[in-house]
Amino acid sequence: MNMIELKQVSRRYGAVEAIAPLDFSVKQGEFVTLLGPSGSGKTTLLNLIAGMVSPSSGQIFVRGVDITNAPPSSRGLGMVFQNYALMPHMTVFDNIAFPLRVRKMPKDEIRRKVKDVLDMVRLPDIAARKPKELSGGQQQRVSLARCIVYNPALILLDEPLGALDKKLREQMQLEIRRLHAQLGITMLNVTHDQDEALSMSDRIVLMNQGRVEQVASPDELYRSPRTAFAASFIGTANLISGTVQDNAGEHTVVSTPLGLLPATMRSGVVSRGAAVKLLVRPESVRMTCALHSPDVDTASGLRHAGTLEDSITLGSVVRHHVRLACDMQIVVQQQGNRRQITQERGAPVLLDWLPEDCQIILQD
Ligand SMILES: Nc1ncnc2c1ncn2[C@@H]1O[C@H](COP(=O)(O)OP(=O)(O)OP(=O)(O)O)[C@@H](O)[C@H]1O
Ligand SMILES: [Mg+2]
Structure with missing residues (x-):
């Protein structure tokens, strides 16, 4: 009742x-x-x-x-x-x-x-x-x-x-x-x-x-x-604007300033050409040192090269701000107790995430 x-x-x-x-x-x-x-x-x-x-x-x-x-x-x-x-x-x-x-x-x-x-x-x-x-x-x-x-x-x-x-x-x-x-x-x-x-x-x-x-x-x-609005009001949100390129396969492909990104629609359908936002939570982003993995193909759009701007320790987690080549800023969060790559400010890094963790949100 x-x-x-x-x-x-x-x-x-x-x-x-x-x-x-x-x-x-x-x-x-x-x-x-x-x-x-x-x-x-x-x-x-x-x-x-x-x-x-x-x-x-x-x-x-x-x-x-x-x-x-x-x-x-x-x-x-x-x-x-x-x-x-x-x-x-x-x-x-x-x-x-x-x-x-x-x-x-x-x-x-x-x-x-x-x-x-x-x-x-x-x-x-x-x-x-x-x-x-x-x-x-x-x-x-x-x-x-x-x-x-x-x-x-x-x-x-x-x-x-x-x-x-x-x-x-x-x-x-x-x-x-x-x-x-x-x-x-x-x-x-x-x-x-x-x-x-x-x-x-x-x-x-x-x-x-x-x-x-x-x-x-x-x-x-x-x-x-x-x-x-909901994504940014609850927790921290990396929001990437884009346009739906292909919605036929397992993952929807979205054209963004970072290149073509495979993404997941949690519910409903989205048509080709639709303007959307992609949500990637900071804890879903993996950050690796670019110098230790020089062979990675960043042109595939699945790994994104950037520069570490700063790292802040918030109790049990560490939060990094990374500036990508397209000038977008991405927030990355790692558990503080895990073995971390300690990076200098200005260090080259690579970011990636799973298509499942890249969620399509309809444009407000
Ligand atoms: N008695 C009133 N006369 C005129 N406008 C009012 C009155 N009470 C509320 N409002 C307006 O209605 C809107 C909603 O106000 P409300 O007090 O419900 O917000 P709130 O979500 O509780 O905000 P807060 O978190 O600041 O307490 C605001 O724009 C406010 O200025
Ligand atoms: Mg109130």
Whole structure:
């Protein structure tokens, strides 16, 4: 069953189309992330579902019920924001108990529930403290506790981890995933951090200028991006423009500034003469020293001569920038622990990759 369903929902602000008419759904128990650059409409979409913003067109359903015009408080959703929004003059206990008191729950039950959720977010001993006596990550966990304490079927999270440092953010990501698995709550999360989206989500909704660019699992989005935008937003992408020369054989042959390249179409068909982009991920490129393999025929178009411009070590991987003879720059990534060819800047190198790792993306 769909927990959330949007049918042709749009939102305009004067001339700005913050959300173009879109269809979109989240299944019960799913963890879905809205990912996209600043201004792409993520918060607007979340606020439409929460009822803080009303749509210019379309209908919104939660568990099959049309809630398009229902007030926010009647939608039964929990919301966690970037700024923790805890009440500063109240203790942690009172902050978490607040939504239960509003619901007129008996005192004993409130005490038990608050204790349970504080255990759940692994903060058993801080009920008597005020928010300002907690670290940022602890405050974030308290706001999460306040949200889950009344068992909402659906939680909306708008960049709740944005203010935390990298380490704390990663810890909280695991914490939220654990709670999601443990409680079976449907979660819709917003972020512009691709790593967060990739590590937390069952599905990612990639947004671009108020439109849905692609909806896919993290793995599929990385491996089979449908557009150049998707390819460059998730991970690093070498994109090579070209024209389809021959689509009859096992591999499609594309005419590019690097010569004729055999490439793979993951889904669909592409006609001769079509303008396309080719995607080669940095980790799919093999780099060899040109001086050690002088006999290689670079004219075949399968090995490309270039010059190493620089190499950067990023923890466990090394990233190289190579300038090819046609002046295109290609990024190459190698595992740092593998025996590497250590090359001087300016060294001549050869690059190659498998046709399977050279993927055709239709031109945007
Ligand atoms: N109340 C408003 N009035 C006018 N324009 C708005 C309003 N709210 C949002 N917009 C515009 O709608 C577009 C989408 O904004 P939104 O806040 O949804 O983006 P976002 O993806 O959440 O971005 P960010 O990552 O920066 O939070 C932007 O162009 C924004 O300027
Ligand atoms: Mg936003």
